[in-house]
Amino acid sequence: MTLDKLKIGQQAKIISVGGEESLRCHLLDMGLIPKTSVSVRRIAPMGDPIEISLRGYELTLRLEDAKKIEVSVY
């Protein structure tokens, strides 16, 4: 499944990161690399973007970008 489908509080492991080159590199640099565990913390009031937690910090990204990140639920 993809990261945008993850429910709040669910832990998952990143399988792969896709997307256009600059977005993808930025995600990789922020530590979203295969085998990293992530969880969704909350969803913005209007339903998008989402806040995720990884490597001990919080990051926000849009659903359309989260869609490009393949994860598997633990």
Place this chain on the structure above:
Amino acid sequence: MVIIMVFALLGNQNCGKTTLFNQLTGSNQHVGNFPGVTVDSKSGEIRNLKGCTVVDLPGIYSIRPYSNEEIVTRDFLINGKPDAIINIADATNIERNLYLTLQLLELGLPMVLALNMMDEVRNNGGTINVNELSALLGIPVLPISAAKNEGIDELIEVLYSTAKNKVKPTKIDFCSGAVHRCIHAVSHLIEDHAEAAGISARFAAVKAIEGDKAIVEKLNINENEKEMLEHSVKEMESEVGLDRNAALADMRYTFIEDICRKTVVKCSESKEHLRSMKIDNILTHKYFGIPLFIVIMLAVFWLTFGVIGSGLSDLLMMGIDKLTAAVDSGLSNYGINPVVHSLIIDGVFAGVGSVLSFLPLIVVLFFFLSMLEDSGYMARVAFVMDKLLRKIGLSGRSFVPMLIGFGCSVPAIMATRTLSSERDRKMTIVLTPFMSCSAKIPIYAVFSAAFFPKYAALVMGGLYFTGMAVGVLCALILNKTKFKGNPVPFVMELPNYRMPSLKSVILLMWEKARDFIERAFTVIFIASIVIWFLRTFDTRFNVVADSSMSLLASIGRLISPVLAPLGLGDWRISTALITGISAKEAVVSTLSVLLQTNTSGLSQVLPSLFTPLSAVTFLVFSLLYTPCIAAIAALRSEFKSSLKAFSVAVFQCFIAWVCAFAVHLIGSVII
């Protein structure tokens, strides 16, 4: 000043870099711009170290050639030849922060790592073995707390000796396996080229693998070598099972995870983080998040434009009036030529003075804005409002500058500095003037009183709404034309909420105030003189007795045919609009002068010049046409181009004309 040494200060966003910079330099700072881009370049002399300058580079997460900030940083590190790098890392979030550290090490420059917020780590029961970390990274590591000014002296001391003795990092190898072999093969391949280009071979090799075009070009490698490079990267990719970018990121994070296991004892959950989570449960709440944001912004507005800022403005205005009166009588007693007298009093003092009275508003507004920014709340605003703004092709970050536009376009345009994407920044700047600023309220008030006394609130509200609607429409059009291309992805860290540092807030206020004062005495000074000249002389350069004979009136007559299709063909209307360029309040005062009445009597006289329909048309035109000279000057300094600022002004006039014409046409049909 003789510059002995230059240090580069680097770190992630939200790691306390600006606070450290302020601690290192005190108020001894110079704010400039990196050539060609609107990225702030701050530098300052380090306290107690004469001739040693530290350059505050943008907050970045990686050295990639994608954003302007990253490119500026890369170029400075390669071409600026700093004597040493100060890398600041947030100790509470060490894993991600060390990612940049590893890339910086590859440059092979003398370097010191400052572990910030160590007090927070300790208070939460965590530890970092600094000595071991230092040994593993091969550079000096110093625990500091920038906010509490702890460890700064030691940092300066170690930094100085590291730079003076040119102590390079003792190791640059963090890799293993196939990635290791690939980097070494490429390093070896390009070694001579890198040396010729003056770049560290290791850094150049990694950048070549990542495909950084500018570096590859600099290396000047031939086709054969390019092929070998590509071959060894491909081999590595197939062996690791990841593409080049993922493989390099993986290699770095694996190394970091390893050294963190050896040196860091994490606390279970820090107090600051728990507190942040609690605050976020309220401030980004599904139902309360947006209303709370509106309440916070209204409070900022009310305090700035209603209480503190306007009070200080009135006080400053009084001071300026007193000074003007003193100079006035002084000049009169001296018996100076009346034209020179008029130039100084009616031109310079009146023009610069009226703009200067905005200064308190700007300072107070930036006080609140920097509090919101430094506390971490602005990132939440972006999070909460992003979806709305995305509909017009912007990101959540643009919301606040546009909102400030309702107060005054000048600080709104200045506030776009915090936007990370150049495209978003430019587009936000262009759209901000459509948000009706507070200086236009007198125009609306006078016209409502004259034509729609019962519906004043409705007219006011309608105008604000029209401004926003036109802004949205323009955004949609600009998206398809001038600012085509994909909006920058919105991937942003949400840092823990923190107490803003008073020193940083005050320094930012001072910086913005200085910026504004500088403009008041340059661009606005000249503009004031030009407008005074036009108002005072006629076409034969005689001093006019009656304002209807002035050059300004002649220009008004010249322009009036353009406004005639809108039903605003009278020269007095166009003249009033022209003076509105100096400040929007001037529209009302000019109209009262030209209609030979005072401001309070204006409402009674206006119906002689306007019909209710042309009044509405006029209001719509005033709402949308060119921003005032202070805003244009701010536009100019943000765009770094007079031409672009001028084009924006023309663009606004064009939009205003079209909208006013539509109002006129529809109105004529209905009535």
